[in-house]
Amino acid sequence: MKSVIGLEIHAQLLTETKAFCSCxxxxxxxxxxxxxxVCTGQPGALPVLNEKVVEFAIRSGLALNCKIHQRSSFxxxxxxxxxxxxxxxxxxxxxPIATEGxxxxxxxxxxxxxxxxxxxxxxxxxxxxxxITESKESLIDFNRCGVPLIEIVTEPxxxxxxxxxxxxxxxxxxxxxxxxxxxxxxxxxxxxxxxxSVIDDNGRSSSRVEVKNINSFRYVQYALEYEIDRISQSxxxxxxxxxxxxxxxxxxxxxxxxxSKEEENDYRYFPEPDLPVLEVSNxxxxxxxxxxxxxxxxxxxxxxKTFGISDYNAKILSRDRLLSTxxxxxxxxxxxxxxGANWIVNDLLGxxxxxxxxxxxxxVPVDTLKIxxxxxxxxxxxxxxxxxxxSEVYKSGRNPDDIIKERNLIQVSDxxxxxxxxxxxxxxxxxxxxQYRKGKTSVIGFFVGNVMxxxxxxxxxxxxxxxxxxxxxxxx
Amino acid sequence: xxxxxxxxxxxxxxxxxxxxxxxKKIDPKIKACISTPVVNGKxxxxxxxxxxxxxxxxxxxxxxxxxxxxxxxxxxxxxxxAVQKILDKGATLVAKTxxxxxxxxxxxxxxxxxTTKNPLDPERxxxxxxxxxxxxxxxxxxxxxxxSDTGGSIRQPASFCGLVGYKPTYGLxxxxxxxxxxxxxxxxxxxxxxxxDAALIGEIIFGRDPKDSTTVEKNLSLLKEIENSIKNFxxxxxxxxxRDLNPDVKKIFEESIDRFKKMDVKIEEVSIPSLKYSxxxxxxxxxxxxxxxxxRYDGIRYGLSVEGKSIDEVYMKTKDEGFGREVKxxxxxxxxxxxxxxxxxxxxxxxxxxxxxxxxxxxxxxxYDAIIGPTTPNVAFKIGQLSSPLEYxxxxxxxxPANLAGLPAVSLPMGKIGNMPVGLQIMCKRFEDxxxxxxxxxxxxxxxR
Numbered sequence: 053m054k055s056v057i058g059l060e061i062h063a064q065l066l067t068e069t070k071a072f073c074s075c076x077x078x079x080x081x082x083x084x085x086x087x088x089x090v091c092t093g094q095p096g097a098l099p100v101l102n103e104k105v106v107e108f109a110i111r112s113g114l115a116l117n118c119k120i121h122q123r124s125s126f127x128x129x130x131x132x133x134x135x136x137x138x139x140x141x142x143x144x145x146x147x148p149i150a151t152e153g154x155x156x157x158x159x160x161x162x163x164x165x166x167x168x169x170x171x172x173x174x175x176x177x178x179x180x181x182x183x184i185t186e187s188k189e190s191l192i193d194f195n196r197c198g199v200p201l202i203e204i205v206t207e208p209x210x211x212x213x214x215x216x217x218x219x220x221x222x223x224x225x226x227x228x229x230x231x232x233x234x235x236x237x238x239x240x241x242x243x244x245x246x247x248x249s250v251i252d253d254n255g256r257s258s259s260r261v262e263v264k265n266i267n268s269f270r271y272v273q274y275a276l277e278y279e280i281d282r283i284s285q286s287x288x289x290x291x292x293x294x295x296x297x298x299x300x301x302x303x304x305x306x307x308x309x310x311x312s313k314e315e316e317n318d319y320r321y322f323p324e325p326d327l328p329v330l331e332v333s334n335x336x337x338x339x340x341x342x343x344x345x346x347x348x349x350x351x352x353x354x355x356x357k358t359f360g361i362s363d364y365n366a367k368i369l370s371r372d373r374l375l376s377t378x379x380x381x382x383x384x385x386x387x388x389x390x391x392g393a394n395w396i397v398n399d400l401l402g403x404x405x406x407x408x409x410x411x412x413x414x415x416v417p418v419d420t421l422k423i424x425x426x427x428x429x430x431x432x433x434x435x436x437x438x439x440x441x442x443s444e445v446y447k448s449g450r451n452p453d454d455i456i457k458e459r460n461l462i463q464v465s466d467x468x469x470x471x472x473x474x475x476x477x478x479x480x481x482x483x484x485x486x487q488y489r490k491g492k493t494s495v496i497g498f499f500v501g502n503v504m505x506x507x508x509x510x511x512x513x514x515x516x517x518x519x520x521x522x523x524x525x526x527x528x
Numbered sequence: 529x530x531x532x533x534x535x536x537x538x539x540x541x542x543x544x545x546x547x548x549x550x551x552k553k554i555d556p557k558i559k560a561c562i563s564t565p566v567v568n569g570k571x572x573x574x575x576x577x578x579x580x581x582x583x584x585x586x587x588x589x590x591x592x593x594x595x596x597x598x599x600x601x602x603x604x605x606x607x608x609x610a611v612q613k614i615l616d617k618g619a620t621l622v623a624k625t626x627x628x629x630x631x632x633x634x635x636x637x638x639x640x641x642x643t644t645k646n647p648l649d650p651e652r653x654x655x656x657x658x659x660x661x662x663x664x665x666x667x668x669x670x671x672x673x674x675x676s677d678t679g680g681s682i683r684q685p686a687s688f689c690g691l692v693g694y695k696p697t698y699g700l701x702x703x704x705x706x707x708x709x710x711x712x713x714x715x716x717x718x719x720x721x722x723x724x725d726a727a728l729i730g731e732i733i734f735g736r737d738p739k740d741s742t743t744v745e746k747n748l749s750l751l752k753e754i755e756n757s758i759k760n761f762x763x764x765x766x767x768x769x770x771r772d773l774n775p776d777v778k779k780i781f782e783e784s785i786d787r788f789k790k791m792d793v794k795i796e797e798v799s800i801p802s803l804k805y806s807x808x809x810x811x812x813x814x815x816x817x818x819x820x821x822x823x824r825y826d827g828i829r830y831g832l833s834v835e836g837k838s839i840d841e842v843y844m845k846t847k848d849e850g851f852g853r854e855v856k857x858x859x860x861x862x863x864x865x866x867x868x869x870x871x872x873x874x875x876x877x878x879x880x881x882x883x884x885x886x887x888x889x890x891x892x893x894x895x896y897d898a899i900i901g902p903t904t905p906n907v908a909f910k911i912g913q914l915s916s917p918l919e920y921x922x923x924x925x926x927x928x929p930a931n932l933a934g935l936p937a938v939s940l941p942m943g944k945i946g947n948m949p950v951g952l953q954i955m956c957k958r959f960e961d962x963x964x965x966x967x968x969x970x971x972x973x974x975x976x977r
Contacts, residue, residue, distance in 0.1 A: 089606050093824040095599065095707040096586045096608060098740050130820050130866070132843055139823020192828070320866035322875060325712035325817055327741050 053287070054251045055280045057216050058208035061223065062201045062243040063233040064173065065108045071172045071200035072099030072142060079239070083193035091198035093137030098326050101126075105200040106149070106332060108232045109170050110340050112202055113150030115230045115347055116165050116223075120337050124149040126170075126324040131317045135175035135192055143203075144169035145321040149330065155222050156349065158367070163219050164207040173199040202232075208247065213276035220244055220272050225348045225371045237268050244272055250283040250293075258283050259295035263307055266300045275300040279307050351376055359389035365397045375401075378413045385422045395425055399439055403446045415446050423452050431512040437461040463512040467519060470503070470511060474523050477502045488524050496520050544620045547578035550669045551623055559644050560654075560663035561623040565590040572618030574732075580623035580664045580673040582657075584631055585611050585716070586705040587621060594707050595639035596629045598825045598832045598850030608705020609740065610674060610716045610733040617732055625660025625673060629852045630822065631681055631709040633657050634923040635914070638854045643911055646688060648947060652908040655685030661719050662689040672720045672729055676706055678713045679810055680903075680927025683939035686719050687951025688908035690941045692972075693719050694726040694965070697958050698934030699744045702737030708821040710814035713931040723940060723969040727751050730961065746959050753962035754969040759792045761897040761967065768803040769901035769926055777950055780943035781902050784952050787974050788900075795900075798892060802885045803929055809885065810928045811921055812865050812878035818855075819862025825850060857917065886933045893957040898967055901926055903939035903951030926953055936961040938968050941975070 069076060073090035089097040113120050127145040148169035154162045175197040180189040204223070210216045224235035224242060234241045249260045261283065266275050279298070286293050297316070298307040346354070351370035355361055361369075369379045375396070382392040400421070404411050424438040433441070433456060441455050456462060464470060477499055478485060488495050499520045504511055522528045548566070555561050562583045567590065569575070581587065584594045586604035593599045607615070615621065628638035636644040636659035644659045646652040647667035654663040658675025662685035665673050675682040677695040686693025695717045706716055718729035727750035736745035765785070770778065785795055827833030827846030834845035851859070865874035892899060903926060914920050930937035935955050942952035952971065956964035 092829060094586075094605060094830070095592065095594070095602070095824070096584075096703075096705040097606075098704050100739060100741050128820050130823060132823065132826060134826070134828045134839060137824060137829060139826060140820050318868050320820070320863065320868075320871075322816060322820070322866050322871075323879075325710075325742075326708075 056208045057210040058247045059206045060245045061204040064241045065200040067104040070198035087194045116153040118150035118153030126327045130320040143171035163209045166205045213273040217273040258293040262297045361393040365393040381418045543576045547622045560660040567621040569615035569618045575618035577619045578622040580670045583624040584707040595627045597640045609702035609737045628657035631657040655688035657681040659685045679924040686939045687903035690949035692726045692940045694938045697936040702740040704739040710817040754966045758970045762794045764798040764896040766800045776945045806928045809878045815858040815862035819859045889933045899955045903953040907948035
């Protein structure tokens with residue numbers, strides 16, 4: 053069995069105003085306060101394209117390696133729904149602004165992007181029951197109506213749910229890096245519909261099923277895993293797989309049928325007569341190209357090349373602009389890049405992940421990280437203590453030196469204090485000393501452990517190790 | 529009107545009051561007005577001049593019904609740009625006029641409320657869809673009115689009522705606030721007593737509007753330009769326009785050709801073969817755009833809303849009760865021609881044929897200054913006389929090409945059959961509105977003598 057996956061992604065653009073009118077975009081505004089005759093579909097109102105939307109779409113197209121079309125146009129997608137005030141959505145059906153792009157996955161696979169087009173979002177509805185069919189009362193908020201979106205359609209180039217998840221994460225990282233979309237799936241700023249079919253071992257393909265309502269990166273994986281299982285099972289049992297649209301239900305972690313393809317709308321697409329052909333100059337495209345920031349993959353490559361950090365660390369650090377800026381600041385502050393990368397990836401990000409929080413550079417300032425790395429490298433405090441301090445700074449924002457002092461974390465590494473303890477431990481274990489003499493050098497660890505125990509962990513293990521060896525060799 | 533403005537012979541109160549009184553007196557018989565709100569403009573050259581607008585233009589605080597039950601109680605939240613420009617010049621709105629529902633028709637018989645009578649013969653229609661505007665001007669209620677023209681809706685009623693009806697080049701006048709029928713064809717224009725008034729109003733309402741992306745800025749001085757001579761102009765008369773012409777109309781048209789010839793205008797018959805497809809093309813494109821434009825009347829946010837057990841039932845009941853037969857017919861035609869299965873066979877083909885019509889007409893303008901012909905195949909018909917939709921649709925046969933090609937077109941009185949007038953139509957190249965009105969003005973001068 054082999055699965056074939058293609059994605060259709062909607063990304064809300066971070067423009068200040070809507071796509072076809074000058075209403076503000078503000079997710080926190082009270083319902084129906086950012087509306088006007090245009091976005092509520094009053095008779096006689098006309099759309100006027102927001103130039104920023106074009107710029108954002110071009111920026112996205114360039115970052116996703118697309119061909120940008122100097123001539124594209126708008127069309128109407130007609131269907132009835134109460135959150136769609138005009139009875140049609142303005143979109144780009146016949147001539148999209150960008151086509152033929154791609155994103156490379158970590159396994160080297162190229163996922164092609166068929167097209168990127170500009171369109172407008174619908175309003176938001178709240179029903180008194182689960183859905184509109186049973187609802188006695190439904191409320192509509194038109195604040196979201198007319199918010200610009202880009203729809204990104206991939207070719208069916210993915211073969212595994214994890215590839216689809218990785219594609220979505222990479223896409224999010226790119227869109228965030230170029231500042232066009234917040235990338236938040238839970239809030240609906242980034243939405244993913246997946247088309248999936250399964251080919252059995254005899255090369256027989258199932259019908260294509262579309263899965264909607266996938267509202268997190270994890271669910272991209274889970275929903276596809278569930279759906280591929282479901283389709284494969286049907287194929288095995290010789291059952292018919294319906295060509296249909298299904299919805300992901302994150303509570304039951306299953307997909308449920310929404311409608312068959314026969315029940316699908318005929319959208320009656322036709323050219324939008326209220327908007328002229330969208331022409332963009334080569335100059336504008338070049339200008340946007342020149343202002344594109346370094347993209348995650350390029351950045352990762354540079355990190356590996358110039359800083360010699362691992363591929364793994366480089367990928368993680370280059371994903372998010374806040375994170376990469378933070379990493380680069382630690383280097384400017386004098387931290388060794390490899391150290392910095394390890395600390396950030398292994399320790400710092402762990403703290404945010406445990407809270408399921410977004411990375412925030414203010415939680416553990418660059419200065420703090422530098423202090424902790426320096427102290428560890430000079431053995432002033434142990435690696436473990438440093439981690440403890442970092443965690444405390446993350447939680448309380450307190451000064452790291454205060455925490456170290458308060459918790460008495462400074463390591464003992466001076467010979468004067470350590471030699472008496474070492475001598476005591478050696479004298480107390482003549483049998484082990486004997487083993488050492490016979491050539492079993494690994495027993496140094498035994499002595500170091502005991503010294504650490506004696507000093508309640510405050511001794512610097514490195515210094516202790518060296519002194520133990522000297523003492524056993526009779527050099528002290 | 530323009531004479532009165534220049535001589536300051538009318539004061540604001542008198543004239544507006546006169547208009548209001550006339551409407552009170554005459555309108556019960558003519559039935560040109562759907563509502564009679566009084567909206568005063570600012571200070572300006574039109575101070576003291578009353579005017580009327582077709583009831584498909586938004587004027588804040590007034591009802592804008594489109595002569596449809598579905599918008600019977602809809603109150604505009606904003607004002608159309610073209611109307612605002614006239615108010616800004618000081619004129620006072622005194623009436624919103626009757627029309628065929630959503631501008632779909634040629635007689636006002638398709639108004640959901642009542643049929644307007646032709647002031648020249650109350651048994652006849654005033655034409656349409658801007659029939660109320662034409663009747664209001666023809667009966668002297670107001671010196672000018674705004675109409676909208678999608679396939680002849682300004683020119684045909686002007687022809688039927690003995691007036692000047694001017695459809696500017698598509699893109700010269702903002703459509704913002706004009707309730708859309710077929711967006712790629714709709715254009716606002718004036719209906720007036722004479723060419724100079726049409727030029728005056730045209731100049732006022734022209735201009736790029738940041739709220740309508742299809743508008744352009746052109747510097748046209750109509751009033752100055754129209755007084756120039758048309759000596760040595762060359763006109764084309766398409767065979768397709770005169771082939772099966774009613775003999776009475778033909779006779780009058782030939783007389784007007786003679787008048788032009790006397791002004792040293794050269795007139796030649798030409799053939800524009802694709803014109804024979806214009807009605808068919810129009811009745812695919814206009815309903816298609818209309819089916820989409822009218823989707824918003826769904827009973828959710830404003831207008832008529834009929835309760836139902838489900839959202840689909842709300843839609844169906846609202847649209848069933850709210851729209852009249854002709855509107856429903858066109859929505860159904862448009863929905864059909866845009867459907868995935870028939871898109872290529874109908875809409876796409878119509879678009880391609882439209883491009884061919886545009887091309888062929890533009891070629892004519894390489895060698896000729898204007899295309900002329902009668903505005904309508906006949907004089908105003910009697911109320912109830914036309915029963916089949918097809919007969920009705922053929923009313924627009926001469927006026928439709930200008931909308932398909934976005935050309936400026938004007939109708940002005942050419943003569944009479946009995947007591948009923950018939951119009952002469954002049955079309956020019958896109959944005960040559962000045963030249964076109966210049967021809968009209970020259971004709972008007974000689975025909976009035």
